[in-house]
Amino acid sequence: MLWRMQSLRACSGFVVVSLLGATVFGACGTRRGHVSHVESPGDHPLAPAGVTTAPEGAGGDPLDHAREVCLAEINKYRASINVKPLQRWRAIELCTDNEAHSDSQTGQPHSAFGTCQEGEQCECPGWDGAPETAIVGCLKMMWDEGPGGGHHDAMADPTNAIVSCGFYQMGDGGLWAVQNYSP
Numbered sequence: 001m002l003w004r005m006q007s008l009r010a011c012s013g014f015v016v017v018s019l020l021g022a023t024v025f026g027a028c029g030t031r032r033g034h035v036s037h038v039e040s041p042g043d044h045p046l047a048p049a050g051v052t053t054a055p056e057g058a059g060g061d062p063l064d065h066a067r068e069v070c071l072a073e074i075n076k077y078r079a080s081i082n083v084k085p086l087q088r089w090r091a092i093e094l095c096t097d098n099e100a101h102s103d104s105q106t107g108q109p110h111s112a113f114g115t116c117q118e119g120e121q122c123e124c125p126g127w128d129g130a131p132e133t134a135i136v137g138c139l140k141m142m143w144d145e146g147p148g149g150g151h152h153d154a155m156a157d158p159t160n161a162i163v164s165c166g167f168y169q170m171g172d173g174g175l176w177a178v179q180n181y182s183p
Contacts, residue, residue, distance in 0.1 A: 061093075063093075063097070063131060063167050065132050066130075066131035066132040066135060066165070066167055067088065067093065067165045067167075068088075069131075069132045069135055069136065070135045070139070070163075070165035070177070070179065071086065071088050071163060071165060073135065073136055073139045073140075074086060074139060074155055074163060074179070077139070077143045077155055077156070078155065078156060081156060083156055083158050084158065084161075086160060086161060086162055086163045086181070087161060087162050087163075088162070088163070088164070088165075089162035089163055089164035089180065089182065090164070091164075092116045092117075092118070092164045092180060093164050093165075093166060095115060095116040095164075095166075096116055096118075096164040096165065096166025096178050096179075096180050097166040097167060097168060097178075098112070098115070098166070099112035099113070099115050099116060099121075099166060099178045099180070100123075100166045100167055100168035100176040100177060100178045101168040101176070102115075103123065103125065103176055103178070104125075104126075104168050104170050104174070104176040109123040109125045110123055116164070116180050117182075118164070118180035118181060118182050119160070119181055119182045119183060120154040120157065120160065120180075120181040120182075121154070121178060121179065121180050121181070122142055122150075122151045122154050122155065122178075122179045122181075123176070123177065123178050123179070124138035124139075124175070124176065124177040124178075125176055126170075126174040126175070126176065127174070127175045127176075127177065128173065128174070128175070129175065130175075131167045131169065131175055131177065134175045134177065135165070135167075135177050138177060139155070139179075142155060143155060154179075154181055155179075157181065159183050160181040160182060160183055161182070161183055162181070162182050162183075163179055163180065163181050163182075164178075164179070164180040165177065165178070165179050166178045166179075166180070
């Protein structure tokens, strides 16, 4: 599925994008009602320098622990409101890493939104610290927005079943982390 961005504008701290007639809005880049669940999003040959991922059980993914922390934290918040836990969406982890890398290069959160065919996205731009520690603080900040906050609502959305956590650490130490959600 190819999404063509038709317009992009900032609005009171939120990004509003029109995708083939569908309005995408909110701090988390939601594309409600226009989501296709895709098991295989396609090849993503351009991994950011220094970032590798491996299929489940293959070992060798230096971000595996950070991804598990991300999933556990999101599920901890979901459990607090009796929403079923998400499963780890391994199939698009490299793509999600690439979105974090791309956004770090443009300096614009959500600029690569839709590349992985996700339905919703949250992002932690330029955080300090290691991925497995920075993600905890960022997810707490998003959850603390409360109901009606774009990030909170994406994390709590009961229609989502899977999440992919991606990371890119810049040379200056700044961490960009993306969470992609889908039913």
